[in-house]
Amino acid sequence: MKMSTLSSKHAKKKENTYFLQSCSKVVLLLCLAAFLRYLVMSSKYQTIIANHFEISTPICSWKRVQEGLFLLSRNIDPYDGDLLHETPTALIFYKIMSQNVFRDVSLMFIFFDIGTALLLYAATRHYAKQFHQEHRDRTKYPKDVHEYLPSEGYYEKVPLYVLVAFLFNPYTFLGCVGYSTAGIHNFFLALFVFGMVYGSPIVSSLALAICSSVSFYPLILLSPLYIYYSQVYKSKTKALLVVLYFLTYVYLITFYNNSLSKSFKFINNVYGSIWTVPDLQPNIGLFWYFFTEVFDHFRELFIHSFQINATILYLVPLSIKFSNRPFILTIALLFLITIFKSYPCLSDLGFVLSFLPNFLHLYAFCQQGVIVGVILFMTSCLAPTLWHLWIYSASANANFYFGVTLAYAIAQIFLVTDILFAQTKWEFTLKHGREAKIDGEDADLSLE
Template identity: 40%
Template structure:
């Protein structure tokens, strides 16, 4: 009964934000939409398609062709229901996350119940908390009101987590291919998924070929629909080479505004590699815990991608309650919470002071984005170390003495 109420409440919040003048002005900033997720750019692309002009000839449109065709269909035939479409996508994502949490909690409790170590418990509140965090998080709600296409990008990612928890590997890999088609960076999730597929006794090679084949099929379908391959430069090339240095909540724009041009290639490669390099080490260190590794990589991906928005933080923040058992072992929960709260308040303020009032400069806004990304790093580091401490306690007990002397676990 609670889930329908949450979904209705989330829909009403989004409708209210869409019709509120204050939040309409807030939505125009780059906090909630970026060059790759801006609805204004989508409408421009739709207009160009209507004029038989390739939307990828200029530097305006960076959506993949298939989703651009979907948006064009909506704009040309059902323009009045576009806001309802984005709300529906958010509600569907919340439902999938709730189902993911249901299955995850059941999976965690099942061994203890089967062994008789614990009696069957009453339904956990975690799934409803997950849905509520996604539906009522300002990051996702305001982004939906801004018609940011990042909301649609979260849908296949949520399905990846659901399929991974339920061990429906083929669905998981196909969903990952769709997610990579939309954004490219989710390819980092392939490492823990292949490890999990191998642990389940399936062929890693076939799994990798399936994921690559689905992605290649989407690219071929895009090229057929568009008539050429020009979209590759404007989508994946744009993401990797970071040609647009519009301010956002990421780390790229400020550094490369100040960068000498002949150093750009080196430092772009250095920055981009951070989004991918942690996949294999984390998979090897936390083997047997693919969902945890996927969560950590999701946070790192949002931190180090070239055009992030706070909408993407809404997905991993919604999944965070799944690791409630790690809370006693975490150290920086209060600090991270304060960081996030401060950023949510200060980011719109600094943006307004810089862009609209002219009484601040880029340093003010970038200081907030640094705090935001530091919070994400603290979050993922604390979570992973909490898991290591919990594993140690389960293996060696909770004694805090070594050779009769007081001791404590520290991060080395």
């Protein structure tokens, strides 16, 4: 009994020591990331980065927010034209943050980036611990798959990897330096994931309602939210209460938006512009080139087709397939939003890439990692080069640039399909072992 007590104290002391070491690493990484961001923001390169359309789209441009705030200060309705695509609540939020809380705008963007990193770290730490505990009993799995199970230090290392993947990801870094409001939107997406993983229905539903009020794409995340709480409560009826919380928050936010705007004109500027894509300024998405070329009488058909593809087309099959893995379903849906939304930016991709360390146990089953990495690297380098050749040197045309954006989207599609199929193979291997046989012959799981 005494030996057991000593062992327990030793384990607790070891855990506390590691926790302190982990906290010191987190603080060091956060300070370094904040310093690097502020250093570049204070340089002449900030304006160059902020003016790049890969960073600032019509939906996430800080310059447009500033113009909207100026019009608001002159008692001019910022929604009279086609300038502003932020909701009235978001506009007031930015006004308070930039004029009352943060006198230096760069500090505001750094604050939300650091906040996003901390939320992702905390959410991943909790999820990785649950994931490790789920597979701690190795005796229930075939012996030849033990090497694929998470190691003892899995839940301790993964959160730090996620933190580094977000803070020093060039996509999130450039988005923060370029004052892209997508970084602030990502803060609330991270808050949604954090609230969901920790089982807080109020936090997760409120964060999702805020995200959905800015853009309708996050509405599809209601599916993993419902699935997660139906597992937590072991009751689909109780999980519906979380959906009711979400709908209540959406109603309150819409009511507040309407009271601020004194009309529903903002709906067309915010949601209408996202759905109908009136601004065909080139970006890293798939919409602009197609709708520049398409005949006007086909435009409505293809607009609805594209938007259905970006929202509900994959929702039902993925929700059925990963009904027991709501966290993975969430990441998959975030990837699909990033790929197929009408006005994507680099911050969107940087945010979802930060979740990849959660899938380190799937590395042995992935096949497209090198290809995806090379394509993303090449397209990231070629995009500004071909833009310069097209716009400034006039030695290229829109086809050159769209070819890069197409390859950029294909790389993301390869990545998400590789992860989802690797998850399927991993679950199959844990159940049947590495040497699965059908009719006495070796079976091979392949994607048809």
